[in-house]
Structures are given as structure tokens and as C-alpha cells.
Amino acid sequence: MATFEQMSDEDALDRQLYESRDIAQLLARYDRMIHNTCVAKLRGHADADDVAQAVRMRLLKEFERGKRYDVPYRVVVWKVVHWTVGGYFNAQRIDDPLPDDWDAEGGRLEDEVVTRFHLGGLLADLPGREREVAELRYVRMLEPDQIADELGIARNNVDQALWRANNKLREQWDD
């Protein structure tokens, strides 16, 4: 199973849920991602729980406003997290609805897909081995020994490939 096919299936599922108006299942799917991203961005501060709640509320309100997107829903989720955390650090109210043009701020959502969100974009510059190992570890959740067996390489090579992959991912971090 390849990473990119799985991500496309995930995106297709999200679109299906959105079109069928099952926002509850969508929010349930992304709840842990929202919570942990807020905790990471706020470095564990207690306010992260409130910020995550504000994100959920905003996503719900966007849905109720009939907003439609031409990008994967995970991109929308991340942008709302980014916007809400930014508002928190700028001492703005984060329990207000998003402005109508929030998704146009700082560039189109479509650009986010190309430059930051597709897994291929995140790891595209890696040699094939790092990409393979990262997929097997972080998407298929294989143990390092299992990865070594599957790829026919030494365990130490798996660890080194993951280390190189993570270094590449660090370069993708943005504030």
C-alpha cells in the first residue's frame, strides 16, 4: 500500500462526509489532530484546550455557513488551526466566527496543497529510502524491525533513514 494512494482515499472520504453533511464524523476524525496541533503550537500551555475548542467551533460554523472548498478538508482544518492560534497569540478574540475571506488571507488554499500539504510535497525531495521508511513507520505504523524485514535492510539503516526523514521534515516547519 502506497502512502499517496491512502492519502487520496482519506481525502475522498472527507469529501464524501462533507457532501453528505456529516460534519460530526469529520470533526471526530480530526479532533485529535486539532487538539495535538494546538498543544504543540502552544507548547503544552493550558490554553491549548480552549484554542482547540475554538477551532472546532469555527469549523462547525464554517460548515453551517455553507462554505465549500476545492481542497482536501485536512487543508481547511490546518488553516483554521493556524488562523485561530495566530489570533490567540495576537490577543484577538478566538471565539468569534472567521471572517468571510479568511481562506484567501496569505494565499489561496490551493497553494497550500501544492506547497505544504500533500505528503509527496513534504517528502518529495527525499531519496526513495527515506520516503519509503517514513511511510512504513508513520502511515502503516510498522515497527522498525518490521520495516527492516520488509525492505530487506539492516535495522540500523532504518533508524538512519528515519533520522534523515525527520531532519527533512524539520525544514518544513513554519510558524
Place this chain on the structure above:
Amino acid sequence: MTERVDELADAFIVAYRRGEDPDLRTYLERAGEQRDELARLVEVLLRAVPPPEPTPEALALARTWVAEQEPPLVALRVRRGLKRDEVVDALRRSLGLGEAAREKLQLRYHELETGQLQPSRVDRRVWQALAETLRARAEELISWARPLTPVPAPVMFRADAPGGAPPSVLESREEPDEVDRLFGLS
């Protein structure tokens, strides 16, 4: 040093993907001075990997939450312009609890606020202290803090960790303490 951050990030993301609901705050604590680096790496990994599938219980809670817009106690607190820490501090003073109880009080209040506790089991003194802080009637608060769909473990939107309830920010105690008793958990 960097290798240590990689180990923590790896452990967290794999547990996250498996639906074990790891507590990122504990990982950040374990990273010590490298918590910033860990937070950044985890942030990118969260963006890179698919989210874990929600449990049926988490999905049921989400459906209830959507129908109710948001936990009523949270809505009231926000309308009063109060942060959760401020309410926790006020409760601690009103209930005569020492500073050592603050962390547990924060956890239990969060659980009450998000509908994870049975309002009828919470000590009347808590409701009175909360009513004073939120400028509401205690009876109204008890009505608002109705629990969401009952679930086996006291969590909201979280997957059940294998073998038991997910870890808390706070160290769990085998015997209920005064805060636990005040919130009806003895």
C-alpha cells in the same frame, strides 16, 4: 540530543496513529530543554500523516456535541470573558483548597465543564462556588452541565487506550483525594 527528540516524536506519532491518544504534554515535559524542537517536529508530523480513526464512542460524543453546539458551561464561561485558569483559581479559593490541589482541580473542572462528570454527584459547594464565579444560579448550572452521551471511560473525543483509560496530564492516584470527592468521584 537531536536523536532523543526523534525518539519522542516517533513514539508519539506512532501511538497517535494507532488511536492510543498519547498525551503530548507529557512528551513535551520529557523533552526538557528540547521541548520547542519536539513540538515543531510533532506539528509537522501531525500535518503529514492521516489522523487516527475515531472510536464509536468518540463519534457518538461528536454527534451530540454538534447537536448541542458546545458544552454549555464552556459557553457561559466564554460569555463571562473568563479563562479556565481564572475559574479554577476562584474555585480553589472558594473551596479552601491548597495550592497543591490546583492541578487536580484543573483537571476535574475541565471534566465537569466538558460534560464528562455526573452533575448530581458533584458536591453542592462546588456548584455554589462556580455559580458565584460565573454569576449564575447553582440550579441552572447543574442543569446546563448535563453529561454528554455516557461512555465507559471519562473522555471526550478520545480513543480508548488499550488496557484502560488514556493518560492524564496529572499523575493518577489510586485513592480519591479531596478534589475527587468534591467532584463526585470517590
